[in-house]
Amino acid sequence: MSQEIVDEVAKYLTSNIPIVPISQGAEAVVFTTTIHPYIPSSNNEKKEKFIIKYRPTKKYRHPLIDKSLTKHRTLSESRILSKLYQIDGIKVPKLIACDPYNGCIWLEFLGEDLPNGFGFSNLKNFLWMNAKDPYNDCVKDTLYKVGQQIGLLHWNDYCHGDLTSSNIVLVKDEDYGTNWIPHLIDFGLGSTSSLVEDKGVDLYVLERAIISTHSSFADKYNEWLIQGFSDVYKSKGKQGNKKLNEVLKRFAEVRLRGRKRSMIG
Amino acid sequence: MTLITIPQFPEYNVSITLFKDVTNSKVIRSHIADSKIAFLDAKLIVSTEQVYSAIYKALIENKYNRLRTKTILSECLFCLSPTSNIGDAFKKFGIKDDSKNVICLKVLSNGESLDDVNKEVLDVVDGTMIEFNDDNLKDMYDVTLVRKIYKLEKDFQPATTTELSRALVNAIQIRGL
Ligand SMILES: Nc1ncnc2c1ncn2[C@@H]1O[C@H](COP(=O)(O)O)[C@@H](O)[C@H]1O
Numbered sequence: 001m002s003q004e005i006v007d008e009v010a011k012y013l014t015s016n017i018p019i020v021p022i023s024q025g026a027e028a029v030v031f032t033t034t035i036h037p038y039i040p041s042s043n044n045e046k047k048e049k050f051i052i053k054y055r056p057t058k059k060y061r062h063p064l065i066d067k068s069l070t071k072h073r074t075l076s077e078s079r080i081l082s083k084l085y086q087i088d089g090i091k092v093p094k095l096i097a098c099d100p101y102n103g104c105i106w107l108e109f110l111g112e113d114l115p116n117g118f119g120f121s122n123l124k125n126f127l128w129m130n131a132k133d134p135y136n137d138c139v140k141d142t143l144y145k146v147g148q149q150i151g152l153l154h155w156n157d158y159c160h161g162d163l164t165s166s167n168i169v170l171v172k173d174e175d176y177g178t179n180w181i182p183h184l185i186d187f188g189l190g191s192t193s194s195l196v197e198d199k200g201v202d203l204y205v206l207e208r209a210i211i212s213t214h215s216s217f218a219d220k221y222n223e224w225l226i227q228g229f230s231d232v233y234k235s236k237g238k239q240g241n242k243k244l245n246e247v248l249k250r251f252a253e254v255r256l257r258g259r260k261r262s263m264i265g
Numbered sequence: 266m267t268l269i270t271i272p273q274f275p276e277y278n279v280s281i282t283l284f285k286d287v288t289n290s291k292v293i294r295s296h297i298a299d300s301k302i303a304f305l306d307a308k309l310i311v312s313t314e315q316v317y318s319a320i321y322k323a324l325i326e327n328k329y330n331r332l333r334t335k336t337i338l339s340e341c342l343f344c345l346s347p348t349s350n351i352g353d354a355f356k357k358f359g360i361k362d363d364s365k366n367v368i369c370l371k372v373l374s375n376g377e378s379l380d381d382v383n384k385e386v387l388d389v390v391d392g393t394m395i396e397f398n399d400d401n402l403k404d405m406y407d408v409t410l411v412r413k414i415y416k417l418e419k420d421f422q423p424a425t426t427t428e429l430s431r432a433l434v435n436a437i438q439i440r441g442l
Binding site: 013017075085095096 | 313317321322331417418431435438
């Protein structure tokens with residue numbers, strides 16, 4: 001990560017809040033810290049970690065436009081997280097703090113390190129970890145639950161906008177130690193949308209992500225995902241079934257368009 | 266009495282005092298115009314986290330010269346509110362004539378000690394000072410009123426105070442703008 005950006009954030013947060021850089025994307029940089037933005041650290045007995053997501057200033061944009069864009073995107077991501085938090089069953093990180101003027105969001109840290117050096121517990125690494133026994137029950141259960149999360153999201157007319165297998169974080173189930181609870185992260189491109197097109201694209205993006213990293217097992221994996229997805233819609237009665245058919249039909253169309261494009265390109 | 270400092274803004278110290286069985290709310294109210302203390306009715310306060318997160322927000326607004334009210338102190342009160350109507354926020358979150366449980370906030374000035382503030386609030390409030398903590402707040406809030414003021418989704422049925430508090434923190438962090 002560019003030292004300039006790290007310095008910028010460190011200065012903003014002051015030396016009271018030590019940060020560890022963990023990721024740099026096109027839109028935002030992400031840090032962890034052990035300091036809560038406002039709850040006294042004497043209350044942090046569990047040594048919880050927190051995520052700080054910062055949108056750096058873009059030098060090529062006019063400063064005023066840059067400020068307003070940053071503010072807008074920061075708020076938009078925060079609003080979506082806040083709305084999703086109130087929907088029963090949807091799992092997203094808790095929004096802790098939001099400074100839209102400086103493009104900073106604080107989130108609850110989710111996930112953990114997988115054993116044997118498989119890295120952080122996102123869906124992508126989890127599937128790699130299971131490559132030796134790719135169709136085990138835990139994989140099936142997890143993918144089904146991922147599908148449910150997306151089903152819930154779409155049923156409530158939200159779209160993720162960047163549904164890759166790294167944007168799905170698995171959190172250990174406290175009650176059943178071997179199970180994972182998938183959480184959706186990074187709503188930077190999220191939106192409210194009732195368009196089947198947006199939903200179809202979400203599903204397609206995830207399908208592509210699974211195919212590109214776990215190609216040999218992708219058929220089964222995607223089948224389980226869609227099972228979880230469909231069951232959410234089916235549980236909503238007649239209306240649910242109708243909408244499910246519309247989304248899946250569009251999903252198939254989006255996939256077809258994607259194929260054609262890759263044949264030409 | 267609790268003293269809180271937001272790590273990002275170490276130059277500000279805010280004291281928080283919780284009173285129960287307050288008997289002179291009406292008198293306190295008649296003097297709030299020139300008071301350096303903010304008095305909140307605890308009815309809408311679910312957790313310590315909720316108050317802390319409003320203080321954080323107020324200091325953020327202050328940092329960017331975005332204060333909507335006259336002082337950091339009044340901004341803390343305003344920031345508790347999920348809407349951008351200042352008068353409304355003061356009316357809803359501020360002390361009322363019949364308030365029984367009252368929270369006092371004060372931004373300490375230079376050289377002022379916690380003892381000084383302690384004396385000051387004890388001087389003004391007739392009630393029993395108890396620790397500002399989640400356990401004590403738990404018995405004071407009015408969940409129906411909280412849900413209404415924060416316009417929580419009907420289907421959102423938090424099982425615990427922690428979950429309820431989280432939704433309020435969200436509302437505080439993303440208000441208006
Ligand atoms: N709430 C979170 N808990 C744990 N890791 C996160 C969280 N948010 C973001 N990350 C990590 O930071 C990376 C980039 O975040 P983002 O820019 O939101 O996609 C993600 O791929 C995760 O590895």
